[in-house]
Amino acid sequence: MQYTGSVYRPPSEAYSLIIQVTLGCAHNGCTFCGMFKDKSFSLRNEEDIFRDLExxxxMFRRVERVFLADGxxxxxxxxxxxxxxxxxxxxxxxxERVGIYGSPQDVLRKTPGELAALRNEGLGIVYIGAESGSDKVLTDIKKGATxxxxxESIVKTENAGIPASVxxxxxxAGQDGWRDHAALCGTMISEAAPSYIGLLTLIAEPPAPLFADIAAGRFKLLTPVQVVEETRLMLQHIDIKGRDCVFRSNHASNYVSLRGTLPSDKDSMIARLDAALRDAGGLKDERFRML
Ligand code: SF4
Structure with missing residues (x-):
């Protein structure tokens, strides 16, 4: 098996066989992300990929999930x-399932027929980084997509029969725009109705460009209580119809761990956040947060 540089995968692919089919990220421009700054984007040779699979x-008697990396x-x-x-x-x-990271532009470049062909050959989930529902934030972080x-990319993925995990x-948005960020994430989730939502909490580490902005005081991080209030406001703005959506904020970066299915568990997840706000001891200690 040949791995090049740091390898990342979504939390739900913890037990998957990870195969690098590309190296790095074709965009590699998001200001909060330092994941692939150590390598230039390239495609791996098919022979090398097949050799890793063989x-x-x-090596492994049973492989139930495969995750295709990188970015x-x-x-x-x-x-x-x-x-x-x-x-x-x-x-x-x-x-049982092959998963992959895909940017919104990657999805939009493919035709519905191409996505359906991928689904028929076993592609079972596409992980899409939306990050925010606010165009201002998306511009600020250089997401490269509106x-x-x-x-549209989430709806297109789901319409092709491939669950999207977003x-x-x-x-x-930092101190200046967290209320808008929360509300706009909530309404975007309602419009796109993905099968899965994963909510992380910002941790910018070098070499992510945002780290320098934080260190210089140009970007002001939210307090832990504000993060919880932001999540609460986001949930209040989510109104998903026609599909159950699994909502998780159980990543190591989060102050409060949530897991539920929307719309049925919306009130109980908000109640859990309220309980955490009443008792500051309910928030994860800063020392235990990580990416
Ligand atoms: S967040 Fe995703 S799309 Fe943005 S630079 Fe990092 S890996 Fe690439």
């Missing part, structure tokens, strides 16, 4: 992705 088959592996042309998915199906007939484009980041 070696994994020899936005969905950027690969469909033909190549289909050949990789076919190889996974052949080598790992027991595999609210409308991100919403990430938002608490605290990303």
């Amino acid at each position: 070696e994994s088959r020899r 936005d592996a969905l950027v690969l042309k469909n033909d190549k992705l289909l050949r990789i998915l076919e190889k996974i199906k052949t080598l790992f007939p027991e595999c 609210r409308a484009e991100i919403t 990430t938002f980041i608490s605290g990303l």
